[in-house]
């Protein structure tokens with residue numbers, strides 16, 4: 001092989017090497033300012049090999065503008081020092097794409113040792129850089145993410161002891177609330193001793209076995225050091241038979257969900273008509289659980305806005321409640337009394353030192369209360385309705401989270417109290433209207449009965465007298481006269497009867513004279529005559545007086561029940577029982593008709609049913625209307641006797 005062949009072979013070899021490694025080479029001759037690029041370098045710059053002349057200025061023009069001054073400086077320094085150099089530059093290809101090049105080089109010298117130019121190589125590191133950046137980004141994500149990540153190696157899925165820690169991120173330490181330093185390579189039970197017997201080892205082993213993602217919630221209680229925490233855990237397969245665990249601290253979220261659920265329950269209870277203390281008690285318990293380690297109470301202010309009254313204090317010591325109950329509000333009335341007085345929250349951090357607690361310090365001390373936070377409950381029109389109070393056994397200030405939870409509960413309590421007040425007002429109003437109506441009916445009934453009835457009776461007597469006289473006179477002239485008079489007398493009887501009926505329908509006198517049972521019986525007979533539906537009444541109630549409000553209320557409910565049977569039931573028979581039981585009166589009206597549709601019992605348009613329920617409620621009891629088992633409809637009314645007779 002000739003020397004030329006040899007050189008050609010070496011050059012080819014070099015070109016191939018450059019192409020494979022994406023390394024281009026160059027040489028710059030200072031004397032001629034000619035730069036020689038290898039074929040691969042042309043390609044790296046985005047040009048056909050040897051497609052143009054290269055000068056130093058052209059080289060500079062290829063750089064990203066931001067890099068030009070710096071690279072020029074590097075080159076100048078290299079020439080000046082005459083030493084090897086290295087820098088990174090970014091070049092823009094003709095198609096606009098940017099490549100990152102890693103350049104190393106050194107000066108060339110003549111025989112006398114003077115620098116004649118530079119020689120060097122450029123490696124296209126664009127892809128490498130991109131990969132590095134990606135790795136860096138993933139690293140940043142894993143390090144900074146707020147979800148704990150731990151990677152485990154599972155030696156044998158059937159052997160939980162073979163699960164070993166491979167890697168973890170800082171959030172894993174925060175979530176597990178322990179330092180994981182030095183735990184890489186340790187077994188799961190060494191790293192998290194309390195996980196033994198829990199679901200975590202199984203979760204990891206199962207994912208290692210079948211590669212399917214699994215989820216779980218590490219609920220309170222597993223880790224004795226942190227009893228109140230909830231963690232959400234996700235287990236996922238990783239390449240190489242490893243298993244990743246992502247853990248999120250859901251304590252706050254879970255607590256919030258629980259609080260919301262409890263608030264929801266309270267609103268539902270309230271809407272269902274539960275007593276205010278019960279509904280607010282649910283709310284107080286929920287706030288206690290949310291805040292932890294405290295006791296809560298809701299106090300109401302009397303209508304004059306002067307004295308406090310505990311509505312719900314399920315866990316506050318009774319002695320404390322008794323001590324505060326009925327106390328006046330004012331500028332130094334503990335926390336709640338002061339909060340209501342000022343219409344602003346009062347957070348007493350220490351009752352021992354707080355000037356507002358002077359009068360109640362001893363009471364607080366005796367009942368192990370040291371801190372008390374109170375927020376006033378305001379109505380939508382700004383009236384003070386009451387206060388929410390949170391008592392702590394040790395001195396402490398509320399956290400922003402505590403304050404937020406209290407504010408929520410306070411607003412909700414305000415809605416509940418105000419709504420109930422409005423309901424009570426409406427109920428009182430309707431009771432008032434109803435009693436006026438009942439009085440009016442009674443008056444009209446009496447007037448019709450007495451005035452009209454008496455006048456008609458007098459008329460009838462006159463007719464009788466006239467007819468006797470006429471018979472005596474035995475008038476031959478007018479034979480039609482006696483007949484006429486008989487007709488007048490019959491007509492008068494009928495009018496008297498009609499007047500009686502109208503008067504009874506308005507307000508049956510029997511109700512006032514003979515009592516409820518007699519009135520029901522009378523109404524039942526009327527009903528039978530009108531409808532041909534038979535009506536049987538059983539009762540253990542004698543003719544004792546049950547009080548006008550109770551009698552009238554039950555009677556009106558009974559009337560509506562019978563009217564409904566006549567109008568809707570298509571029944572043949574109605575069974576009625578009126579029973580006096582332990583402290584309560586029970587009325588049951590059961591028909592054997594088509595049965596009431598469930599929608600009708602719930603519908604807000606069923607005004608007749610609403611009226612029955614409302615009357616029962618006004619008497620302190622309840623009315624239930626529903627389809628009876630075995631067909632038909634049953635109306636059941638229970639009212640307490642003690643309250644009703646008053």
Ligand SMILES: Nc1ncnc2c1ncn2[C@@H]1O[C@H](COP(=O)(O)OP(=O)(O)OP(=O)(O)O)[C@@H](O)[C@H]1O
Pocket residue numbers: 564565567568569591593594595596597600601605606607608609610632633
């Ligand atoms: N005994 C019954 N048997 C079958 N359906 C009944 C019975 N009582 C009530 N319903 C049904 O319940 C609905 C509501 O009754 P409700 O008394 O509230 O209204 P109403 O009788 O239709 O009108 P009103 O307001 O004049 O009383 C009725 O329309 C009827 O469909």
Ligand SMILES: [Mg+2]
Pocket residue numbers: 560563564608609
């Ligand atoms: Mg009706």
